[in-house]
Amino acid sequence: MKSLGRFLGGVLLFFLIWHLAAMLLQTSIILPAPYQVLKVLAELLRDPLTGVAALQTVWKVFLALALVLALGLFLGIGLGTSPALYEMMRPLIMVIQAVPVVSWLSLVIFAWGIGWRGPVFIAFMSLLPIALLTTVSGVKNLDRKLLEVARVYRVPRRQVIKDIYLGALVPFMFAVVDVSIGQAWKVILVAEYLCGNSGLGVEILSARFDFDIPRVYAFTLLAVTLGILTERGIKRWLERTAKKWQPA
Amino acid sequence: MAGKDGKEVAACLKVTHLNKAFTGLEVIKDWHMQVENGARVVLLGPSGAGKTTFLRMIAGLDSPDSGEIQVGTDKVAFVFQEPRLIPWRSVRDNLLFVNPRAEVETILAQLRLEGFADYYPAQLSGGMQQRVNLARALAVEPDLLIMDEAFSSLDLPVRMNIMEDLLQQWERKHFTIVSVTHDLKEALFLATRILLLSGRPAQIVEDIAIDQHPGSDWTDLPRLQQEAWLLKKLLAADHPE
DSSP, X not given: OHHHHHHHHHHHHHHHHHHHHHHHHOOTTTOOOHHHHHHHHHHHHXXXXXXXXXXXXXXXXHHHHHHHHHHHHXXXXXXXXXXXXXXXXXXXXXXXXXXXXXXHHHHHHHHHOSSSHHHHHHHHXXXXXXXXXXXXXXXXXXXXXXXXXXXXXXXXXXXXXXXXXXHHHHHHHHHHHHHHHHHHHHHHHHHHHHHOSSSHHHHHHHHHHTTOHXXXXXXXXXHXXXXXXXXXXHHHHHHHHHHXXXXX | OBOTTSOBOSSSEEEEEXXXXXXXXXXXXXXXXXXXXXXXXXXXXXXXXXXXXXHHHHTTSXXXXXXXXXXXXXXXXXXXXXXXXOTTSOHHHXXXXXXXXXXXXXXXXXXXXXXXXXOOGGGSOHHHHHHHHHHHHHHTOOSEEEEESTTTTSOHHHHHHHHHHHHHHHHHHOOEEEEEESOHHHHHHHOSEEEEEOSSSXXXXXXXEGGGOTTSOGGGSOHHHHHHHHHHHHHHHHSOO
């Protein structure tokens, strides 16, 4: 309850600062006042197409995250259990990590043109290195004593991966989700803006073309709110799932 | 009984000319022993006498520098010093992890763990976790049960309690037990045979058959006198004249 109060206080403070800044600048082309934006947002929320656009962005975010977790886990276990392979692949991971979003953008426009695949691919490539490196570090920090138990009892490899590796990596995956979800939202919105055909990023682009700045801000506010809500929802779910494993 | 290498061995465990050193430090020196099926052998020795190393070599977790260990069965279970349970799996799943066909409820009942199958390790006390460690070992219906100071971290009543339960299981199934400890009480309680180890480099200096001790009055001796006798032997082994 206390933390919710502090959170709402923070939101109020944000709107207050925004309001003061808008008053000082006195130009709605650069910074419209919060009440203008909230008014447009209320209108947008009454339009079913806004919900469709939001859903189109949300599913892309979740698809990118799911792909990152699945492949990050699969490849990360492989790399974590083979130091030689990890040393070989590390330069490639660093290259992927260093490639700027605009370069991926050019690539996907040439490959697929405008569409949903570009934003998902760009978010995937931006987040994969974090998932990979986190998983590798999780595998390296795995409790060797549990692996010895598996060896003594001759537990099949597939079961060891399922019961020991995946279980031990869950906290690391929590960390990946924690770090990635905010970034996934940002990358998907930018990619939709530049090479998408649907979603909140496209709506922001269309508002910009119309010089409808309060609408740009309203869509941004909607995206930020959805980002925060999904982040908090996922975090709470993860915390609840992890709680029963913690020592009493 | 066929060993790991296919050779016939008469006993459950046969050790010949066993040597092991760690970075030049000789830990185990020329050990020989044979453990018959169904025996309860306790290796008693000071810290650093290579007891854990020996058990790890039997279980295939370490290899000897020279010599041979022949294990006459594939059904080996290991009760580690610490429970080593999978924290994110329930008690039931920890048992099923080592044997998917284990009769979980029966094994738990035999070790006074009824009703705890769906608990997670963190929800159990240290003594109960160690019981689950033992239950997991029994879940594979072992022919050879290895125990590495399995109960040393528990207080005496809990320890005696678990050992009584273990002996009950042994009475039913007669698996072979090879255990190490530095605790005289535990050794006397559990063993049919005690192997006394010297200090580093450890050697087996005495092989005492508890149930056939020369002097025949051994079993009638009060437990304290038995302990005193064993302690004297242990001190002599650790600090030879």
